[in-house]
Amino acid sequence: xxxxxxxxxxxxxxxxxxxxxxxxxxxxxxxxxxxxxxxxxxxxxxxxxxxxxxxxxxxxxxxxxxxxxxxxxxxxxxxxxxxxxxxxxxxxxxxxxxxxxxxxxxxxxxxxxxxxxxxxxxxxxxxxxxxxxxxxxxxxxxxxxxxxxxxxxxxxxxxxxxxxxxxxxxxxxxxxxxxxxxxxxxxxxxxxxxxxxxxxxxxxxxxxxxxxxxxxxxxxxxxxxxxxxxxxxxxxxxxxxxxxxxxxxxxxxxxxxxxxxxxxxxxxxxxxxxxxxxxxxxxxxxxxxxxxxxxxxxxxxxxxxxxxxxxxxxxxxxxxxxxxxxxxxxxxx
Amino acid sequence: xxxxxxxxxxxxxxxxxxxxxxxxxxxxxxxxxxxxxxxxxxxxxxxxxxxxxxxxxxxxxxxxxxxxxxxxxxxxxxxxxxxxxxxxxxxxxxxxxxxxxxxxxxxxxxxxxxxxxxxxxxxxxxxxxxxxxxxxxxxxxxxxxxxxxxxxxxxxxxxxxxxxxxxxxxxxxxxxxxxxxxxxxxxxxxxxxxxxxxxxxxxxxxxxxxxxxxxxxxxxxxxxxxxxxxxxxxxxxxxxxxxxxxxxxxxxxxxxxxxxxxxxxxxxxxxxxxxxxxxxxxxxxxxxxxxxxxxxxxxxxxxxxxxxxxxxxxxxxxxxxxxxxxxxxxxxxxxxxxxxxxxxxxxxxxxxxxxxxxxxx
Numbered sequence: 203x204x205x206x207x208x209x210x211x212x213x214x215x216x217x218x219x220x221x222x223x224x225x226x227x228x229x230x231x232x233x234x235x236x237x238x239x240x241x242x243x244x245x246x247x248x249x250x251x252x253x254x255x256x257x258x259x260x261x262x263x264x265x266x267x268x269x270x271x272x273x274x275x276x277x278x279x280x281x282x283x284x285x286x287x288x289x290x291x292x293x294x295x296x297x298x299x300x301x302x303x304x305x306x307x308x309x310x311x312x313x314x315x316x317x318x319x320x321x322x323x324x325x326x327x328x329x330x331x332x333x334x335x336x337x338x339x340x341x342x343x344x345x346x347x348x349x350x351x352x353x354x355x356x357x358x359x360x361x362x363x364x365x366x367x368x369x370x371x372x373x374x375x376x377x378x379x380x381x382x383x384x385x386x387x388x389x390x391x392x393x394x395x396x397x398x399x400x401x402x403x404x405x406x407x408x409x410x411x412x413x414x415x416x417x418x419x420x421x422x423x424x425x426x427x428x429x430x431x432x433x434x435x436x437x438x439x440x441x442x443x444x445x446x447x448x449x450x451x452x453x454x455x456x457x458x459x460x461x462x463x464x465x466x467x468x469x470x471x472x473x474x475x476x477x478x479x480x481x482x483x484x485x486x487x488x489x490x491x492x493x494x495x496x497x498x499x500x501x502x503x504x505x506x507x508x509x510x511x512x513x514x515x516x517x518x519x520x521x522x523x524x525x526x527x528x529x530x531x532x533x534x535x
Numbered sequence: 536x537x538x539x540x541x542x543x544x545x546x547x548x549x550x551x552x553x554x555x556x557x558x559x560x561x562x563x564x565x566x567x568x569x570x571x572x573x574x575x576x577x578x579x580x581x582x583x584x585x586x587x588x589x590x591x592x593x594x595x596x597x598x599x600x601x602x603x604x605x606x607x608x609x610x611x612x613x614x615x616x617x618x619x620x621x622x623x624x625x626x627x628x629x630x631x632x633x634x635x636x637x638x639x640x641x642x643x644x645x646x647x648x649x650x651x652x653x654x655x656x657x658x659x660x661x662x663x664x665x666x667x668x669x670x671x672x673x674x675x676x677x678x679x680x681x682x683x684x685x686x687x688x689x690x691x692x693x694x695x696x697x698x699x700x701x702x703x704x705x706x707x708x709x710x711x712x713x714x715x716x717x718x719x720x721x722x723x724x725x726x727x728x729x730x731x732x733x734x735x736x737x738x739x740x741x742x743x744x745x746x747x748x749x750x751x752x753x754x755x756x757x758x759x760x761x762x763x764x765x766x767x768x769x770x771x772x773x774x775x776x777x778x779x780x781x782x783x784x785x786x787x788x789x790x791x792x793x794x795x796x797x798x799x800x801x802x803x804x805x806x807x808x809x810x811x812x813x814x815x816x817x818x819x820x821x822x823x824x825x826x827x828x829x830x831x832x833x834x835x836x837x838x839x840x841x842x843x844x845x846x847x848x849x850x851x852x853x854x855x856x857x858x859x860x861x862x863x864x865x866x867x868x869x870x871x872x873x874x875x876x877x878x879x880x881x882x883x884x885x886x887x888x889x890x891x892x893x894x895x896x
Contacts, residue, residue: 259573262569263566263569263570266565266566266569266584267562267563267565267566268562270558270561270562270565270566270588271558271559271561271562272558273558273561274554274557274558274561274562274591275544275547275548275554275555275558276544277554277558278543278544278547278554279540279541279543279544280540283540288588291565291588292581292585292588295569295581295584295585296581298569299572299580299581373783378645405734409733409734409737412737413733413790413793415786416786416787416789416790416793417790419783419786419787419790420786420787420788420790420791420870422783422787423783423784423787423873423874423877424870424873479862479866483862495845495849499869499872499873500873502866502869502870503866503869503870503873505866506863506866506867506869506870507787507790507870509863510790510794514790
């Protein structure tokens with residue numbers, strides 16, 4: 203019996219730790235601490251109540267009804283309130299299915315608090331996230347995802363069978379990574395929208411990521427520029443050559459996680475793009491009638507956005523060096 | 536901030552509030568699940584109420600949407616778990632497999648709900664299979680509890696103040712059109728400004744994105760509810776695609792706006808402003824149509840306006856009017872015009888899609 207009681211207490215100790223970890227919420231570190239306290243405080247009251255009520259059928263069902271109603275109703279206060287409500291309901295329901303007298307119920311509450319506070323201490327004090335490490339790692343992931351998106355786009359130019367759905371998937375993955383970077387910033391009390399590439403500030407690198415993503419989406423809008431146009435093969439080849447330079451730059455940049463990377467030289471990429479522009483000028487699209495007009499506009503759009511991607515990637519590398527104190531070795535692509 | 540949240544909460548505490556009804560519906564379902572579990576004396580008492588908790592969504596369509604995916608995921612996970620259990624692997628191998636599957640569970644958490652549930656169910660079934668007399672018992676129990684939970688959740692969604700997602704669709708789409716229109720205006724102003732406020736533009740785009748996600752969820756939920764014909768369901772999905780594409784165009788436009796300065800954009804400003812007035816009129820017309828179902832505002836035919844604009848620009852180009860401007864500036868204007876064309880075309884498609892949904896009734 204003593205062993206079983208010990209096992210029960212250990213279980214509640216574990217539940218306290220788990221619920222603190224699983225139902226973490228809040229957009230900043232300070233808020234996360236406050237919400238963890240609220241959750242632990244609430245469950246330490248509802249769990250013994252549920253354990254005592256569990257012995258009485260009507261009483262326990264009334265308590266479940268009340269807790270469920272509150273759990274869903276507080277959703278109007280925001281996502282955090284909703285998560286806390288769900289956490290509280292789940293933990294209380296475990297107690298509803300395990301009736302106990304007043305003494306063991308209160309003991310259950312103490313164990314919950316004990317387990318929860320240990321998890322809290324580990325989470326926020328003993329082993330907290332290193333903001334810079336977490337940000338660098340998520341920044342690197344965002345760059346990698348954008349590199350994959352760019353890879354997909356350049357493959358689409360060569361092969362029209364690359365589907366829009368797969369490009370959309372890559373675009374969504376890249377956006378999710380940028381969003382993750384923003385969420386990390388918020389969780390470290392850094393306002394991502396404070397500052398910009400022009401004015402400096404905390405959001406410096408975040409805006410760099412956003413601008414690169416915008417340029418990639420811009421490129422994706424014109425990516426079918428040479429479909430069914432054999433006379434555009436020369437453009438396609440030029441595009442291919444310039445984009446392979448950019449892909450190599452993306453690859454080099456994804457080494458930023460190790461705090462050093464080979465800084466690529468973008469001059470060959472820009473001169474390749476200039477060659478495509480000159481070819482396009484010489485083709486005199488506007489003199490070819492209305493039918494060609496649209497496709498020439500697409501081609502100009504694609505080249506313009508390709509140049510934007512190269513520029514943004516170059517600028518972002520400089521921002522990353524500044525933001526994360528990276529050491530870039532200067533090499534040609 | 537806390538008092539604001541509290542007053543919002545008190546404002547919802549009335550029988551007519553959708554949130555109040557949703558909370559009541561969910562509370563009834565969860566309480567019924569707990570009562571039934573006790574009555575049947577099931578060994579894993581929590582599984583049923585937790586299934587109910589997870590599938591209860593504010594709208595009937597939302598509940599249907601998540602229910603079928605949970606069912607599919609559980610079924611796949613049970614099959615996988617039971618199949619692995621029949622291999623009678625040593626405890627260490629079972630532990631290793633469970634670890635691998637939990638890794639995939641976390642991987643699919645925000646990516647694919649069916650796979651997330653599959654990789655959650657399979658290790659549970661695999662580990663518990665050793666505690667049952669027959670290897671398939673744990674799988675059967677998990678499946679039974681899930682079916683019971685889904686049944687209770689769906690019954691409550693259908694019977695307790697059912698809330699059809701399509702009832703709120705008009706408002707959600709109207710808000711989306713308004714948010715996109717406002718963002719278009721911001722982009723328009725920023726394009727002609729010499730120092731565009733890119734931070735404000737980004738905040739505004741995030742707002743428009745939030746509206747897009749809310750409307751997408753409503754459309755997805757409405758499309759699965761009973762009462763719509765197949766064509767209407769398809770058109771709803773097409774509508775989501777059109778609005779997502781327009782949002783993508785906004786993202787691309789921001790890149791162009793950030794690099795715009797002087798040059799060609801100034802030389803063709805009157806014509807470009809006129810073209811953008813057409814987009815404004817299209818947005819106003821679309822918003823009216825979405826919210827009221829009536830075409831109250833007049834809007835010119837977009838393609839005619841666009842073609843007229845392009846003919847004008849082409850004539851000036853042939854005359855060499857833009858030759859003095861740098862290539863980058865010309866390309867910037869050209870890319871911007873291309874995006875305007877996309878937005879206009881998208882708005883016309885959205886209007887036609889909405890018309891088709893209404894006419895299919």
